[in-house]
Amino acid sequence: MEKKTFFKTLEGELTIAFFIIIIAFVLILFGLNKTNEELCLSGFILIVAAMLFSPFKVFILQRNK
């Protein structure tokens, strides 16, 4: 049986999502510090997108397979 690498498992993909959230966190902090709303918006959208990955994968991608 072919062994999946960690980043191709759900746990691995969630780990990537976690790192995206950390990047978004830094973006927001930078945006708040520089009073730059675009950076805050980008960071916020990244957080929401990364958070929604798991329900999207479990209830849409895997169901359609």
Next chain:
Amino acid sequence: MNVPINLFMWSMACLPIVVLLVLMIKFQWGATEAAPIGLLITVFTGLAFYKADIKLLASESAKGIWSALVVLIIVWTAILLYEVANEAKAFLVIRNGMQKLLPNELLLVIAMGWVFESFLQGITGFGVAVAVGAPLLVGIGVLPLWAVIIPLIGHAWGNTFGTLAVAWDALTMSAGLEPGTELYLQTALWAAIFIWVWNVITGLAICWFYGKGKALKKGLPAVLIISLIQGGGQLILTQINTTIACFIPACISLVVLFVLGRTKIYKDKWSVEDSRIMNREFTEDNSDKSTQNMSLVQAFFPYAILTVITLVVLLIAPIKAFLGQFSFGLAFPETSTAYGFVNEASASFSPLSPFTHASMFLLIASLVGLLYFRKHGWIKAGGCRAVFVQSIQKTVPSGIAVIGFIIMSKIMGGTGQTMVLANGIANVLGTGYAVLAPVVGMLGAFMTSSNMASNILFGEFQITTANLLGLKTAAILGAQTAGGAIGNTICPGNIILGTTTAKILGKEGLVLKKIMPITLSAAILVGIILFFTIIFA
């Protein structure tokens, strides 16, 4: 501030919580899937009905991530400690050793699911008792689902005065109680009385889970004695020193438990063969010769280190003051909604003191434990790397849900939804609000995954409501923190910790479904006691 408090706005504030509960309990969604949906609804209601802007949402999200990271480093180090013991197969030794010392299986479950968790909660907190307790129970043959449920219930009584009373201190700070004043002592007394009620329920519930009426009858003397020490001891100590009000009774109960194991009632082998919580095959099939030369004391070595470090750092004032001076937090600007609901600027939001933080104690205990087990040959070459890799792999996925829940609670608080939610309840119920005062505390703990955060969130609201309605302030505040402690049993963050270390991640909905009736009943029971106290006072 002009946030309209009406049924529509209240319903909108309620919506994310209702959806979250329905998804997790009715549809059995895991927390990692349900939390983002709750968050999405909170963002929508915040933008559309509470007139928040992107800057506010982004700022509250960043605060949420920071708070979550502070929690997650505890999660990681707690899991690391577990992995160290697991890699050395210390749980097998603990299981076998405890079975020898406590031949009565019910007493063994009480020991590993309630008394040991209480001890851990007394010093660590932040879900460590659940994260560590769940695999310990799996190690003595409890089914993983119950191995999560029992420590969730078992540790909860220690949430207010445990972790060296951090949640209590948060309540006194939030409600403006001066230490030593009459109101301070009365509030502590009420809190301890309500928590004692829950403590008795805890013991009885664990017996019931294990073997219904038969176990209840057998376990009743032990439950009453342990509860007298824990609940009664805490009650007395709250009037002397709140910092050690949970830890000291928890330690005494641990010692007394082993004495109980030698009494006539519990000294012989006893079990309920068809117990629904036990995995009989597991306990019979798991024996490992590689740990034959490890004693019970040696198996507990990392936990002993954890206890010593925690006590030395937190109870010796000069050491605590020296290490506590190193702290850092993040600066956040003032934000407000179009309704004028203001979140004040903070120069150092939720500062982290790394050297007095529970995660540091856990990390040191893990590393010392790792070296100790490695030196004795119980962790083989390559085992050290596996310990670190597995701990990170287990922490990060559950981190998504923890981040989601905390951001959700921050946005609800920052947009005024939490305030509307609480005010709506108080306005409608009047004096009858007393029944729901602990439920508000419970709700806060559910939303924030913390008794401390619940007290920060609702402490001021509870004291304002009590004054508005002419209710007994000390009793209402006591019910708030007791509700928060009870609510820790249903904290999604804590449940995830348990399901992660018990290796049943994704079963959070099932755990919540089993626990919710007992938690809600207990909170309402506390509310009813409070209501009649107020009526007849």
